[in-house]
Amino acid sequence: MNKSPHTIRLVNSEKDFKEYYRVRYETLRKPWGQPEGSEKDETDSSSIHAFMLHGERAVAVCRLHFNNPSEGQIRYMGVDENERGKGLGADLVAWIENEAKERGARQMVLHARENAILFYEKQGYRVKEKSYLLFGEIQHWLMVKDIGPKK
Numbered sequence: 001m002n003k004s005p006h007t008i009r010l011v012n013s014e015k016d017f018k019e020y021y022r023v024r025y026e027t028l029r030k031p032w033g034q035p036e037g038s039e040k041d042e043t044d045s046s047s048i049h050a051f052m053l054h055g056e057r058a059v060a061v062c063r064l065h066f067n068n069p070s071e072g073q074i075r076y077m078g079v080d081e082n083e084r085g086k087g088l089g090a091d092l093v094a095w096i097e098n099e100a101k102e103r104g105a106r107q108m109v110l111h112a113r114e115n116a117i118l119f120y121e122k123q124g125y126r127v128k129e130k131s132y133l134l135f136g137e138i139q140h141w142l143m144v145k146d147i148g149p150k151k
Contacts, residue, residue: 072105
């Protein structure tokens with residue numbers, strides 16, 4: 001029985017997106033002095049957005065993008081700094097992986113910031129290779145996880 005005051009669901013209204021993008025900006029762009037709007041990209045419209053709510057307030061966000069029919073990619077994963085360390089991120093990752101699996105994904109990929117590698121390893125991901133440097137200072141690593149049977 002889930003006693004958590006948090007709920008996870010897909011983002012599906014203008015109000016939802018306002019809350020969702022607020023968390024995305026505050027956790028992933030604002031700390032590095034990036035302008036508002038930089039938390040959005042050209043593939044948002046073809047992606048699946050999920051968030052975790054505490055009441056009406058978003059406290060964690062995550063985006064699922066499909067690179068191909070069998071490979072989902074987690075992007076823009078962010079948890080409000082006051083909510084970190086409570087297992088919310090792990091719950092959101094599990095939820096988004098299940099969503100991807102239901103839509104046909106057999107593998108998940110992501111590009112983790114260096115300080116998030118251990119978190120994703122605890123979720124079953126493994127480092128494949130060094131990927132890109134964000135804002136000239138945040139090293140990312142490509143990580144992968146099998147979530148379904150190979151075809």
